[in-house]
Amino acid sequence: MSAAGFTxxxxxxxxxxxxxxxxxxxxxxxxxxxxxxVFAGAQQSLTLARQRLLSGFExxxxxxxxxxxxxxxxxxxxxxxxxxxEVVVIxxxxxxxxxxxxxxxxxxxxxxxxxxxxSLIVRYRRExxxxxxxxxxxxxITELDxxxxxxxxxxxxRDVEELSVRLRLVxxxxxxxxxxxxxxxxxxxxxxxxxxxxxxxxxxxxxxGRRKQVRAPLAMGGAFTGLFGGLIGAGIAxxxxxxxxxxxxxxxxxxxxxxxAGLLPVxxxxxxxxxxxxxxx
Amino acid sequence: xxxxxxxxxxxxxxxxxxxVSLRMEKGDWVLLVGGTGAGKxxxxxxxxxxxxxxxxxxxVGRYRLAALRDSQxxxxxxxxxxxxxxxxxxxDRTVYGNVALVGEVLGWSKKxxxxxxxxxxxxxxxxxxxxxxxxxxxxxxxxxxxxxxALVAQPFAIIxxxxxxxxxxxxxxxxxxxLSRIHAQGTAILLATHREDLFTRQPVRKLHVEDGIVRERLx
Numbered sequence: 001m002s003a004a005g006f007t008x009x010x011x012x013x014x015x016x017x018x019x020x021x022x023x024x025x026x027x028x029x030x031x032x033x034x035x036x037x038v039f040a041g042a043q044q045s046l047t048l049a050r051q052r053l054l055s056g057f058e059x060x061x062x063x064x065x066x067x068x069x070x071x072x073x074x075x076x077x078x079x080x081x082x083x084x085x086e087v088v089v090i091x092x093x094x095x096x097x098x099x100x101x102x103x104x105x106x107x108x109x110x111x112x113x114x115x116x117x118x119s120l121i122v123r124y125r126r127e128x129x130x131x132x133x134x135x136x137x138x139x140x141i142t143e144l145d146x147x148x149x150x151x152x153x154x155x156x157x158r159d160v161e162e163l164s165v166r167l168r169l170v171x172x173x174x175x176x177x178x179x180x181x182x183x184x185x186x187x188x189x190x191x192x193x194x195x196x197x198x199x200x201x202x203x204x205x206x207x208x209g210r211r212k213q214v215r216a217p218l219a220m221g222g223a224f225t226g227l228f229g230g231l232i233g234a235g236i237a238x239x240x241x242x243x244x245x246x247x248x249x250x251x252x253x254x255x256x257x258x259x260x261a262g263l264l265p266v267x268x269x270x271x272x273x274x275x276x277x278x279x280x281x
Numbered sequence: 282x283x284x285x286x287x288x289x290x291x292x293x294x295x296x297x298x299x300x301v302s303l304r305m306e307k308g309d310w311v312l313l314v315g316g317t318g319a320g321k322x323x324x325x326x327x328x329x330x331x332x333x334x335x336x337x338x339x340x341v342g343r344y345r346l347a348a349l350r351d352s353q354x355x356x357x358x359x360x361x362x363x364x365x366x367x368x369x370x371x372x373d374r375t376v377y378g379n380v381a382l383v384g385e386v387l388g389w390s391k392k393x394x395x396x397x398x399x400x401x402x403x404x405x406x407x408x409x410x411x412x413x414x415x416x417x418x419x420x421x422x423x424x425x426x427x428x429x430x431a432l433v434a435q436p437f438a439i440i441x442x443x444x445x446x447x448x449x450x451x452x453x454x455x456x457x458x459x460l461s462r463i464h465a466q467g468t469a470i471l472l473a474t475h476r477e478d479l480f481t482r483q484p485v486r487k488l489h490v491e492d493g494i495v496r497e498r499l500x
Contacts, residue, residue, distance in 0.1 A: 002388075003388070006386075006388075013373060017373050199369055199370070199372070200371045202365070203369045203370065203371050203379075203382060204382065204386055205331075205355075205358070206358065206363045206365055206369055207363070207382060207383045207387075207430065207433075207434070208355045208356070208358040208359035208383075208386060208387065208434070209355060209386040210352070210355045211351075211352065213386055
């Protein structure tokens with residue numbers, strides 16, 4: 001029998017031999033893997049939510065009185081700026097219509113002349129909108145010739161950003177805490193499972209087996225345990241995330257995260273099995 | 282040939298063996314006799330290398346163990362048939378599987394593994410129990426199984442630690458009879474036991490181990 005065949009077969013036997021301890025190890029690895037998926041999904045969804053909230057913010061640049069003829073030129077200039085998604089031209093007529101839509105006809109009807117300034121509404125790509133970025137943009141656009149003022153809801157944006165950062169920090173701290181505890185417990189459960197193979201390990205050494213002939217199958221057994229845990233955990237978490245991703249606030253599962261969450265338990269399975277390797281010569 | 286040259290191995294609590302020297306040649310049958318904790322198992326474990334001596338040297342065949350690295354010890358064990366006191370059987374392998382493990386570890390072909398495994402199982406009288414698991418065997422059959430496993434690689438010596446323990450008199454005599462047949466075919470046997478009274482018809486040499494000291498020398 002080839003060395004690889006021996007390792008694979010005895011590794012599989014090592015996993016099967018672990019019985020209830022092995023089942024518990026698979027379960028704890030599945031929980032860990034699922035947690036990694038959920039955590040990564042939550043982080044991505046938080047990023048998406050932040051982007052969606054911030055993408056609702058826009059700049060409105062007001063044009064100096066009597067310079068409305070430059071609206072088209074200004075609009076083209078703004079459209080060429082980086083990350084600008086859309087520029088909406090609000091001439092004096094449209095400004096009046098918007099005013100009426102919001103406040104009714106009475107106030108505007110009292111005035112002989114339309115006093116409302118023309119403006120340009122600038123919207124940015126979702127992923128590039130931040131409070132700092134919009135502040136810089138507002139400053140630069142204010143410097144443009146014929147622009148009298150730029151307004152946007154900077155304070156609200158900063159509140160949204162701060163909330164997002166704090167949520168992320170809390171999630172990271174809680175996640176790291178749970179992850180560390182979970183990894184320690186999981187390693188122990190894999191170790192207990194792998195120790196069920198100690199008699200086998202002694203038998204192999206007594207009949208002249210080399211250390212690698214003991215270590216490799218035990219590590220392979222741990223890898224099998226990890227693989228099943230990873231498949232179950234990442235599979236369930238990924239499926240749930242996929243089902244919930246119909247909601248605009250939850251992202252669909254990222255295949256890279258699923259692969260990583262599926263493979264992490266394999267690594268833990270191997271590391272967890274390591275302390276069960278025989279120490280005697 | 283197995284030789285221990287002034288070998289000492291002391292455990293932290295003081296027990297162990299001191300200045301043990303013994304020599305056995307091909308075809309010898311040596312009994313290590315003595316009470317529990319006398320040091321019999323320690324001597325055997327020193328020979329097959331799961332313990333390293335504090336001082337002295339051990340020669341097994343062409344190997345001097347003091348000069349060997351841990352990674353070279355399997356080569357020594359492959360020359361010996363080791364029967365551990367705990368039997369050390371793999372419970373999820375059948376009778377055949379436990380014996381075939383030797384061939385798998387040694388990298389033999391399936392054909393050779395099967396041939397050699399069946400040969401020894403026939404020799405120890407377990408050919409009718411190939412598919413049974415160790416948990417379904419009697420104590421005597423378990424001893425036969427570990428003896429069979431020890432014989433697969435055709436070792437020049439059997440090293441057996443208390444193979445008669447927990448056996449009734451008749452079963453113990455059956456095992457001794459089996460060992461006699463193996464010995465008659467030229468295999469040396471070094472056997473630790475506290476039941477030396479059962480060896481009445483065998484050409485054994487007895488070494489008394491007491492408080493870690495071998496009282497009689499073989500040669």
